[in-house]
Amino acid sequence: QKEVEQNSGPLSVPEGAIASLNCTYSDRGSQSFFWYRQYSGKSPELIMSIYSNGDKEDGRFTAQLNKASQYVSLLIRDSQPSDSATYLCAAVASGGSYIPTFGRGTSLIVHP
Amino acid sequence: SQTIHQWPATLVQPVGSPLSLECTVEGTSNPNLYWYRQAAGRGLQLLFYSVGIGQISSEVPQNLSASRPQDRQFILSSKKLLLSDSGFYLCAWSVTGGLQETQYFGPGTRLLVL
Numbered sequence: 555q556k557e558v559e560q561n562s563g564p565l566s567v568p569e570g571a572i573a574s575l576n577c578t579y580s581d582r583g584s585q586s587f588f589w590y591r592q593y594s595g596k597s598p599e600l601i602m603s604i605y606s607n608g609d610k611e612d613g614r615f616t617a618q619l620n621k622a623s624q625y626v627s628l629l630i631r632d633s634q635p636s637d638s639a640t641y642l643c644a645a646v647a648s649g650g651s652y653i654p655t656f657g658r659g660t661s662l663i664v665h666p
Numbered sequence: 667s668q669t670i671h672q673w674p675a676t677l678v679q680p681v682g683s684p685l686s687l688e689c690t691v692e693g694t695s696n697p698n699l700y701w702y703r704q705a706a707g708r709g710l711q712l713l714f715y716s717v718g719i720g721q722i723s724s725e726v727p728q729n730l731s732a733s734r735p736q737d738r739q740f741i742l743s744s745k746k747l748l749l750s751d752s753g754f755y756l757c758a759w760s761v762t763g764g765l766q767e768t769q770y771f772g773p774g775t776r777l778l779v780l
Contacts, residue, residue: 585760586765597756597771598710599689605765642710644769651723652698652760652767 556581558645560657565604567664572632578644580624584655586621589628592640592655601641602628608653633664668693670772672757678778685730685744687775689757693736697759699740700769701732716740717762740766752779 557580565575575589586605590598604610604617606624616629627643630637640661644654669692679685684772691697701713714732717770729748733741740757757772 568777586767590771597754597774600768600770603768608695646767648765651717651761652734652769653712653715654769656710 555608556584556647556655558643558647558655559658560641560643560660562658563661564663565660567633569666570632570634571633571664573633573662573664575638575641575643575658575662577626577628577629578624579626579643579645579655581645581647582609582624583647583649584624584662586646587617587626588644588646588654589615589617589626590642590644592642594639596614596620598602598642614630630662633662635666637662638662638664669724670757670759670760670770672755672772672775672779675773676776676778678729678780679747681749682746685742685751686746687742687755687757687777689740689742689772690738691759692758694738694761697761699734700758700760701740701742702756702771704756706753707751710756711774719724723771740748747779749779752777 589602592598602617604619610617614631618627640659642659643657646654700715703711716734755775760769
C-alpha cells in the first residue's frame with residue numbers, strides 16, 4: 555500500500571515567518587513529487603514539483619527532497635495571510651500508469 | 667495553453683436520482699484523465715482514470731461509472747445517487763511525459779445528495 559503522510563495541522567505561523575510543511579512517503583519507487591495548494595472550497599493548484607535530491611526554489615517557495623529518508627518538505631518564506639490554505643503532497647512512482655498518491659494535506663494558517 | 671472545464675459547478679440532487687458530470691480539456695491531445703472525489707475533511711480519492719478513448723480503469727467499486735466518448739471529454743455518471751456520494755468531484759488531466767508528467771485539476775463540482 556503506497557502511502558503519503560502529512561501532519562493535518564493546523565500549522566499556525568505569524569505573518570512574515572517561515573512556514574515548514576513536511577511529508578513522508580512509503581514507496582521507494584517514487585520519483586516525482588508535487589506540492590499543491592488548496593484554498594477552502596477550491597480545487598488543488600500546483601505550486602512546486604521536485605524530482606532530484608536537494609532543494610528547488612521558486613520565489614518564496616522552496617521544495618526539499620531527501621529520497622534516502624523518503625521525505626519531502628515545502629518551505630514558504632515571508633508567509634502571508636493569503637498563503638493560508640491546505641497543502642497537499644503527492645508522490646508518483648516511475649513506470650506503469652501515472653497515478654499520484656496524495657497525502658491528506660496540512661492546513662496552514664498565517665495570522666497577521 | 668491548456669484549460670480544463672467542469673460543469674456544473676454546484677449540484678443538489680435527491681437520493682436515487684441519476685447523475686452526469688462532465689469534464690473537458692482544451693489545448694492538448696490524448697491527455698490522461700482522472701476523476702477524484704474529496705469528501706468533507708477527507709483526502710482525495712481516485713475514482714477512475716483513462717489513458718484513451720473508451721479506456722477506463724476503476725479504482726474503487728461503487729455505484730459510479732465513467733466514460734470517455736471523445737479524446738478530451740470525461741463523464742462521471744450514476745444511475746441512482748446515494749447520500750454517501752456527496753462530495754467535491756474533481757477532474758484532472760496529465761500528458762504522458764516521463765518523470766515530469768504533472769497532474770492538473772479542474773475547478774470541481776460540488777455535489778450535495780439529500
